[in-house]
Amino acid sequence: MDSKEIQLLIAEYAPDAAAIGLRAAGALAMILIGYWVAKFVSGIIKTAMTKRGIDATLTSFIGKLVFFILFALGAIPALAHAGIQTASVIAALGAAGLAVGLALQGSLANFAAGVLLIAFRPCKVGDWVDAGGCSGTVESISLFSTILLTGDYKRIVIPNSKVMSDAITNYSAMPRRRIDLIVGISYDADMRLAKEILQNLVEAEPRILKDPAPTIAVAELGDSSVNLVCRPWVATGDYWPTRWKLVEDLKNAFDTAGIGIPYPQMDVHFHKES
Template sequence: MDTAITWLNDNSDLLLHFSVQALIALLVLFTGIKVAKMCDRLTVKAFDKRKIDKAVAGFVANIVYAIVFAATVLMALSQVGIETTSFIAILGAAGLAIGLALQGSLSNFASGVLIIILRPFKAGDYIEAGGKAGSVQKIEIFSTELKTPDNKVIIMPNSSIMSGAIVNFSREKTRRIDLVIGVGYDADLKQAKQVLKSVLEQDERILKEPAYTVAVLELGDSSVNFVVRPWVKTPDYWPTYFDLVENIKISLDEASINIPFPQMDVHLHKD
């Protein structure tokens, strides 16, 4: 007991110094965590103010929080006398080893960062990328979640998305419907053209601007093919597409204009 009291008396200044340093380190750590959370909230608010996709805001906010928290831990360690330079070097070496073992994951992370920066799509957009198509549900650090029209969920690595072309069907407010309608060679082309225009003009979803196009595309093997290209609002694309195909068939039948099926004429010559 006497020995312990003597040791405390002899090292009181040193203990006081370490106690103060430990208290400062805890204060730095506590303050840093508060600052990290505040930065997280401010990042989300800033993105919301600019009407940026919430999935992107959450992604960036998590990264900001992690960076501030890591800096806080290093500052706290330096307060208690731990050499942060060596600590950072050890972390760097460990990170390099882990990175070599997880090259695919790092590639997905880097691709996720590119998605956030370049913003080729946002949550809710219908896209085609990496050979898959669907509506974007979530953009995560390593993957992006898509949902198909038949309610299937596709989890795609971010690197697969960024390694090829990305087709975004939802970015623009309008889309053009492309239809090719064939009529028989014996049909009155002017009448057929008028029937096709009449179908388009009767549909209120067809936009006046840009104007639709109805024109002869080609003289096919068994039919004269018209191209029908109306513009609609993007959400109306598929409902209008399906209705137009049905209404065009009905209207051509009523006008006694046939839509020929592919056929081949065979001529026999007797020697």
């Protein structure tokens, strides 16, 4: 190929090459600008969420999600500016997203429930809860599962969708709890003395709060016993030790005072036929 032919080729294709180069440079500039804008906005959102005390896991995820969405919104026009047909790309991404969503329905449900758990905080690490049909101390809450430690130190991994689909009872959320004791005494026992013993035991226990004041009253007249109710308040962390101590002291005090606690029994009578 001689120099004349080369000059003809350059003259023929140079304008198109220049236009392609300009479009490519413009597309690259748009991608870079979109990248920095997405990074800047996601950084602002992450900073705001951190200042509001939102969980670090959720903050990181939301920041990354915002970044990728904004970057994609900037990259698609850049590809179109470069001369690439974006309609087929968008259609392919949509189809792929639909297929992935159908394949991961359970995982996506767990993920959505995890976001709600982290955002609304019905429980936190260290709380004792009933959730998903299980009881235990919350060890961790991730985007897909919640881990509980039972009283005998078993680890239970519960999918977040199961946690959010049922009631969550949080025993550690409030600073105080009420102990509910129902004590049955026999109908022959001295009811006033029994109430006095309960009052003395409650006043002698230092872990029982003075405010709100404990409630000691006759709850009902049962089939075989007079049922007294004793409802003192304690700090949440003192609930079980105080309850166990109160029950033990109550039994000893009733035994000393001669107050009987009835128990189910059956009398069988035999009649001899003549």
